[in-house]
Amino acid sequence: QVQLQESGPGLVKPSETLSLTCAVSGYSISSGYYWGWIRQPPGKGLEWIGSIYHSGSTYYNPSLKSRVTISVDTSKNQFSLKLSSVTAADTAVYYCARLRAMVSYYFDYWGQGTLVTVSS
Amino acid sequence: QSALTQPRSVSGSPGQSVTISCTGTSSDVGGYNYVSWYQQHPGKAPKLMIYDVSKRPSGVPDRFSGSKSGNTASLTISGLQAEDEADYYCCSYAGSYPLFGGGTKLTVL
Numbered sequence: 001q002v003q004l005q006e007s008g009p010g011l012v013k014p015s016e017t018l019s020l021t022c023a024v025s026g027y028s029i030s031s032g033y034y035w036g037w038i039r040q041p042p043g044k045g046l047e048w049i050g051s052i053y054h055s056g057s058t059y060y061n062p063s064l065k066s067r068v069t070i071s072v073d074t075s076k077n078q079f080s081l082k083l084s085s086v087t088a089a090d091t092a093v094y095y096c097a098r099l100r101a102m103v104s105y106y107f108d109y110w111g112q113g114t115l116v117t118v119s120s
Numbered sequence: 121q122s123a124l125t126q127p128r129s130v131s132g133s134p135g136q137s138v139t140i141s142c143t144g145t146s147s148d149v150g151g152y153n154y155v156s157w158y159q160q161h162p163g164k165a166p167k168l169m170i171y172d173v174s175k176r177p178s179g180v181p182d183r184f185s186g187s188k189s190g191n192t193a194s195l196t197i198s199g200l201q202a203e204d205e206a207d208y209y210c211c212s213y214a215g216s217y218p219l220f221g222g223g224t225k226l227t228v229l
Binding site: 036048104108110111112 | 123171209211216218221222223
């Protein structure tokens, strides 16, 4: 069974960089698939942040592209998100998920999510 | 890119059927057969219910079905049950990235 688990600070100061890691178990990232980050501000809908292929190719939401970096560490079977220059608008539950993007296109496995609050 | 358009809320009584719409453009919903639907209960992660417009993952009841016509996709839930009360999100491939709908709150009366 594929499982994903987000980890990282729950509180980040404005203008600093948000850093999260998603540990994957039950599947080797290097075997394939895309891996993505999605966020959900309190009481609002889902917003795709970006995705990365196991080879390292990345795709970012155009509205966040200038501030986002997603990387993968196949040796640790995990991938990471960095979002720079955060503001209160970046406060959200951040989810990592596996993206099936060959012939189909959908997120089939999700982490439980982690709340990140941007506040001084 | 703008979010796909979903009704904010729908409701139905147990045993009835409800349909949730998801409207996009020819660049997303209308251009690809890659629409997926997710169910989200409060405080929980989204769960995949439908993919590729009308396919159901293993374990999802056949009460859930999906379809598409032009730029609008639909999720139909038949034989409503209390546990179906949740938020539902559509998602479409939009040419190199996924685009989510704003979400629909389903209330089972």
